[in-house]
Amino acid sequence: MGEHAGIAVDEVKIRRVNTAALFTQGFLCAPNEGANPPSASDIDNAIASIRMPGHPDQRFHAVEVNKGTAIYFHPVMAPRHAVEIAHMIADAIAPLGFTGTITACADRPGPRPHTNRYAYCAAICSVDAALDNNETPLAFRSVKKNLDRWAVDSPAFKNIVDRITGWAAANATGPILAGIHFTMTQCEPHQVAGLLTRLCEDIGWADLLFPTANGDWYVKFTGEGWILAGTEIKKGKDDAGEAVMRLLADLAPLYDYAQMTRVLFGLVTAGSMMTQVAHPGRPDIPNPHDLVLSADHGFVRKSLPGIFAVQVLGPGHPDLQPADRWHVTPLDAGRKMVAVDNLSDWWAAPDQTPPEDLHLRREANKALLSKWA
Structure with a gap:
């Protein structure tokens, strides 16, 4: 050299x-x-x-x-x-x-306070966009070979990337950043899809961040084949939970399952999105970072990873019971958004949900959670 x-x-x-x-x-x-x-x-x-x-x-x-x-x-x-x-x-x-x-590459969104903020986050699993790693857990796959975690040539992956980058272009109020967490760089709207695709193909994951009027949006394509999308809300700004639900509705034909949670300020990760903290009578539920789930996308076609305030179910998923405990909104391609009947109370104090209510929800999903029973 x-x-x-x-x-x-x-x-x-x-x-x-x-x-x-x-x-x-x-x-x-x-x-x-x-x-x-x-x-x-x-x-x-x-x-x-x-x-x-x-x-x-x-x-x-x-x-x-x-x-x-x-x-x-x-x-x-x-x-x-x-x-x-x-x-x-x-x-x-x-x-x-x-x-x-x-x-x-080291573009950053700038100083961001860790107080008076929270985020709505969605975890999305598109079976057709992610390679099924059921036979070989990710922990044992050779990193040096850059084995794909995403089927980047599939129509589902291309359509998801196009819609998400279009969402960024339509809503960004400042520079759009893409890359991998600490190593991000500014992209023009027409460049984002190419960068996300290349990273998912070569490395297996990618991050997207862009500011909006109400807070920063994050989208992460994880190494386990999940898409994590969320918006961080600044104090005093409009509640943006509906914006995440609109994104889920827009993407509905392209994925098999999604769930939405509200979390405290922080990076959008598989753990922050999916894990439910253990309480007496409420064991932890695995998240996309766990090998038992990440290595088996096919499992998502016929079951649900957990119990959440908002879920999007595909045509092959069983209905949640009892039906009168859920508000159902039909979406395209046979998908349906299922939300708890007391959504605002759930967001306000999820850890204070009455134990009997949690018990009923677990009973309603008992068959769907049998993989981890």
Whole structure:
């Protein structure tokens, strides 16, 4: 690896960002102002031969973003590996005439207080958009081979990405960020779908964040094949629970099951979305992060992961009983949104729900929860 005239490698930022991101790194090829940079396609071809020791099947791909070209890589086991990769990228694109900086993708939404905020979050499972990992639990799959967690070529995946990116474009009041958590970068609306697809294909997960008038929206495509979507509400702003329900209704033809919860401020994760805290007579219910569920998308076709205030059921799901305890809204493609009859009370104090009410709900879903009985 040599020095190249006109190309700088921001080693300090790359090390700092990689330390926060642990083992995933996003690189940004930011061209000098006024330069005529190579296309993302040309950069993609130039970096195709990059390999890391011990990871011969690792794939590198370039994607167009707002400030240049982004390249995401996983795994990165130490900051020095990230710097090595940056120099490899510089070596590969120098013959293309690139002049600028190789740095880290590290766009952030800015300071966000951890008080007086909460979020509505939805966990969505689209069986046709995610590969069924029933035979091989994710914990035992080889990371170095970049095995897909998403069927990115399926119509269901493409339609979900298009609708979610369209939702972002229509509602964003500021820059749209996409990437992987700490390694995100600004994207123009027409670039978001390509970045999400590339990340889901190469690495297996992706994050999207964009500000709206009432708070930040998050969308996460998880490594377990679930989509986590939610909006963080600022104090004094309109209650946005209905906005999440509208998104679920809009996506309804494309997925098999969804549930919605209200959580305290924090990152949208599988744990924050799905886990129900154990209380006497109320055991924990697994979430998409647990292997027993994440490794078996087919199970979702015929059952429900848990008991929640709002759920969207597909045509193959049993009806919740007793029927008079639920408010049912028909959706497209045979889906239906099922909500508890005291939704506002549930949001206000979910942990104070009367024990007898929880017992009735568990009895109503007893057959559906038999997998973990």
